[in-house]
Amino acid sequence: MNLKQLALTAAVVAVAACQNSQMKPQEGYIGPSSIQVADGRMTPEVLLALGRLSDPQLSPDKKTILYGVSYTDIASNRSVRNLFTVPVEGGDPTLLTMDGKSISCARWSPDGKSIFFLQGGKLFEAPYTDGKLGKRILKADIPGGMEEFTLSPDGSQLMYVANVHSAVEVPSDTDPMLDKAQAYATEDLMYRHWDHWLTEIPHTYVAALGNGVITSGMDILGGEEVKFQLPNGPFPDITDLAWSPDGRFIAYACKKLEGKQYAFSTNTCIFIYCPLTGETTQLTFTGGYDTKPAWSPDGRQLSWLSMARDGYEADKNRIMVADVVYNDSEEGQGSNPSIENVRELTANFKYTVDAARWADDSKSLYFAACTEGIGALYNVIPGSEPERLTADTLWFDIDCPFGVLQDGTLLSAYCSMDFPTELVALSGNSLRQITFENQHILSQLDSHETEARWLTTVDGKKMLTWVLYPPQFDPSKTYPAIEMCEGGPQNTLSQGWSYRWNFLQMCHQGYIVVLPNRRGTTAFGQEWCEQISGDYSGLNMQDYLTAARNIKAEPYVSGVAAVGASYGGYSIYYLAGIHGDTFDCFVSHAGIFNEEHMYYTTEEMWFTNWDNGGLEEYAYTPGQTGPAGDGKTFGGLRQGGSPWSKLPKTQKHYAHSPHKLVENWHTPILCIHGGMDFRVPVEQGMAAFAAAQYMGVPSKLIVFPTENHWILQPQNALYWHRSFFDWVDRWMKKD
16 A cells, blocks of 8 residues: 555545544544455554554543544654543443644543643643533643643642753853754763753653643752753653642652763662652662652552662562651641651562552552563552462453452553553453454454464573464465564563564564563563573573574474564674574664674663673662772772673673674674664664675665654654565565
């Protein structure tokens, strides 16, 4: 389907939406696609036609769910997100808006009679009656725009995120006449993050919500602390801040470090702030990430997620709970509360926690955790062991509940390799899907089979490997296979849905898809997860080869391609130098090629410091230095993972950098990279392509100059998918 056909499809859908609604679509409105699937196959065009459901919110009366859906128009190279509601018992959703500009962060008012939302950085409120929105009222117009917001429990206060100027200097800082010059100057690290130069950083503000338009608020961090980020980057999330049930206090997570210390440390702590007095109290002090503070509904306890070790972003995420001690002499008076009796609720739980929320009775917490490659829900009562609520026979990934009904039914969002996010209700052992956003498209696709294989690794351990077979699979025929090398490196190939590495699309294109959960994946306990640190070139590479040789031994497999991104891209470059003739072609997206250059050019230094063999004893510790011979130190930063470190694991790591094995390269390789990727800078992909060219290896380079670690713009994404299949088809379907 060409761009003109895609534009026509979008126009037909918009007209149909107008005919079925009293609303008139605004200019630029994009509605659901009516794409017709040819031959029952998922294609890149079909993938990008799917609606993307997100951010469900349960109404105060627990009867209605508010959510948003983004639809994409390839021809105009844009997506637009509009709002829907659906009854908790299911049924037809109601379209609330038909705007030409995206609406985000939609929230119910505490009484459920109106909906607040952001559009173009401005905050609006609209009355909600009988499934319809009334006239919108501008509630806040902050200079520079608002990023996120949340209302206090009684609706009288607004907490919002906006950007402030950072310590990174631009020319107009020194001379206002240089307002057209573009340059960035810094005397410290963390001057860029993910895909943007840190000329601005997020701060969080509080303002009274009245009848007037809010134009400013009170900075929670205070004017002197402009150097800190709240919420933390690179993806600020206001769920790192939480109102107390009575609206008097705000608990928040913040890494109050800057420059080199910020770059090398993950020591994020929990604080309590009082909007009335401006008082701030620090509750936690040492360790790694402390995030997602949450008050129990009765206000007597505070929970948060915590990683024990500084500098290790993939440490086990635990649920911590503490009793809240109020210091009031009278109601509404006194200093900030303190905490006592801090305890871990998941000490004996094998897996890492993704997210948690309190039950309405304040007696337990629900949480989500990926368990043996499958997303699962749990409930834990303080003092007891977690209880699993979803069966291990249900192959899907599921989010932490966003709502709990009076009868105990849990409302959540879930997905699998076969379908993107939908809303679901869980009660006991029963599961009821609430929304069917993409059923009209997915129902046109042919079905396929998925298998869970437990393979024996070179050291005798068991590794879960998902295998997806093409529709109408016939074992008497032969098929090419694609093996996925996961990124992270600490990540998991679970039942999740992806718009980049879409496994359903791969198997629908005639490939057997092999997904090994090699060493370093996070859903199999910390020992399996942590083995990869300092051993990038070791056992996990053998795990990949084990999976490839296992599938290649099947009589119905004609050959195997290996593909991956980020650490998966590193895996591709390294496997290219050691695989012999195991693989028939490679695709590396945003891959690490030269580890030494990566250390000097990436932004989050705690990552390379730890995983390059520095490990926890060489993380950031204020006022300390490392043992002699571990590398130079400055400002309390112990760089055990640096190229000049004398640590054996670190020296091994750099000695086994993929770029040192290019003389062994002989397999066709496609290198893809984003020009705005600051995590794995674009020069890594360019260097790998140059090496392949020098060695006479069939190779191709694709650079997306305006994309980051991911490919997000619709036309770029479509080109990415088409290029991916053009390449693997060229080498895997030669006949």
